[in-house]
Amino acid sequence: MRALTALLLACFAASTVAAERAPDVVLRGELTGKDNHTYREVPFEVPAGTKRITIDVSYTGREQRTTIDLGLLGPGGFAEQDGFRGWSGGSKHRFTVSATDATASFLPGEIWPGRWRLLLGIPNIRPTSTASFTADVWFSNDDEGFGPEHGLSAPLKTTAGWYRGDLHMHTAHSDGGCLNASGTAKVPCPLFLTVVSAAKRGLDFIAISEHNTMSQVSEMRELQPYFDTMLMIPAREITTFEGHANLFGVSRPLDFRLGSPSVPDWNALTADVAKAHGLISINHPRRPNDETCMGCGFTPSKPVNMHGFQAIEAINGRDPERPETGIPFWEKQLNAGVRITGIGGGDSHDGSDGARDEFAGVIGVPTTVVRADALSMDGILDGIRAGHVFVDTEGTKDRMLEVTATAAGAGANAGAEAHMGDALRVAKGRQVHVAVTTAAVTGMRAIATLDGKRLSSTPIAADNTASLDWKSDGKSHWLRIDIRDATGKLILLGNPIYLNQPSP
Ligand SMILES: [Zn+2]
Ligand SMILES: [Zn+2]
Incomplete structure (x- = not known):
């Protein structure tokens, strides 16, 4: 594990943390x-x-x-x-x-x-x-997010690395509920209980994503100095009659009333998000949208420009491969040429490690693991934007996945490298070498998926690596590596490397 960490840090030179701007x-x-x-x-x-x-x-x-x-x-x-x-x-x-x-x-x-x-x-x-x-x-002004000078706190770590967190949870500020202290009645669940549970899991960051409100932020400001090893990211779950989407890093109110004159459709909403420099991720896109889960599924009534979104919650809650999984929806966008990051969200509603119902999740399950320049709000959000992300479906503390694709042979672009989320150009007829480095997945297999179809299944070797080679046809593709256990269960969900696709 230590060797892996050193290797990864060597791959990604440390970069600077966003500095405070000069005072006005x-x-x-x-x-x-x-x-x-x-x-x-x-x-x-x-x-x-x-x-x-x-x-x-x-x-x-x-x-x-x-x-x-x-x-x-x-x-x-x-x-x-x-x-x-x-x-x-x-x-x-x-x-x-x-x-x-x-x-x-x-x-x-x-x-x-x-x-x-x-x-x-x-x-x-x-x-x-x-x-x-x-x-x-x-x-x-209105369209600034939480800049370093007025953010929740200074970066908790200024070193580049892989950071583990949960991007989706609810407390008393929306519909989180739990038993009261005497155990006699269910009440709105205090935010600090959620934060304590997340800290006990050892998470590096959490986003508290209340439905359409930001009333939790003052309390997060109060708790952040105490929880000095776990970054708190302000978020809200934009909750409409046509789907849910998590918005990260925006402080101002944002009109969520899809279909009203001010927000006629999702495109108007994502344009407002872009103005506020936010990151928006479609949540649980393939949940039902009916009386069992009102507004839950992503069901736009008008055409949507998917380029307005930066991420999709490919895994929500505990079972990544139940019928409502978001993975096929995510792959459909990738196949349409949209570079969009797959993330996970626990969607806890009860402040503890328990789960309220079949949809409500457990804090940290799944865990989204982000390679960031720093453990700061900007660092984590930029890592997600870049696709430097994998999802640990069981929320462990130690499973790792790193993928490096290298253009083989001589000539232009030879030796060029790409990691998850990056793009790589490889001319027709040239080989791409894909090196997979893992931790804590002994006995499992690396599954390669090309454009949504299984390309190969390779056992993880004793030294925690696997590799494969693929011959380029010069055309545009995406290639993703997942890790599955011996029973075929999805353990780690990788993000794609984009082959011969233009940079966004
Ligand atoms: Zn939701
Ligand atoms: Zn939710």
């Missing part, structure tokens, strides 16, 4: 002993169109026990509605406030343009001390 405003000031036990308002102008304010405060003099408490005032007076926007005392140095979420201690609500004030309280500065403070202020 920097506020500075000085304090002296005369400021002890006083409050100071530090004004700043919020431009029209601002949807989020994020502030980071630092100051000198802590070694002399200088202390500055922080609060925020909107344009109104202290007692007016939207005037008082929160007080964190000395407990936080960075906080964010938007219409839809805020750091604990602060109040979400309308961001009015005009004169806001950073409120400083000075509970202690010695008579002869001086201190200087700096407040970096960022303004965000």
